[in-house]
Amino acid sequence: MKKSNKETYGITEAINKCPFCGGEADISYNGSFRYVICTECNAVGPKKDTSTYPPMSNIKCYQDVIKLWNNRTFASKEISESTVKAYQEMYNIINKGK
Numbered sequence: 001m002k003k004s005n006k007e008t009y010g011i012t013e014a015i016n017k018c019p020f021c022g023g024e025a026d027i028s029y030n031g032s033f034r035y036v037i038c039t040e041c042n043a044v045g046p047k048k049d050t051s052t053y054p055p056m057s058n059i060k061c062y063q064d065v066i067k068l069w070n071n072r073t074f075a076s077k078e079i080s081e082s083t084v085k086a087y088q089e090m091y092n093i094i095n096k097g098k
């Protein structure tokens with residue numbers, strides 16, 4: 001099995017499963033932005049910019065985006081709160097009895 005980015009960075013915080021598809025999520029980056037992304041459906045959590053952090057805060061930045069992902073506070077303009085709610089309800093129904 002491919003090593004996750006989380007393992008590569010030695011981050012021990014648990015990352016919740018994707019609220020949309022229930023898939024495994026991992027940390028990722030684009031330029032100075034850090035975020036959590038679902039490995040199944042590519043849903044992206046709230047992003048944090050490492051350039052707004054003190055130097056050598058890469059891990060701290062990842063821990064923060066994991067916290068945001070786990071709290072499901074999607075502030076993205078693309079995904080409205082009502083959409084997230086609808087998906088969560090769907091997800092709950094699918095996972096009932098599991």
Ligand SMILES: [Zn+2]
Pocket residue numbers: 018019020021022023038039040041042043
């Ligand atoms: Zn997903």
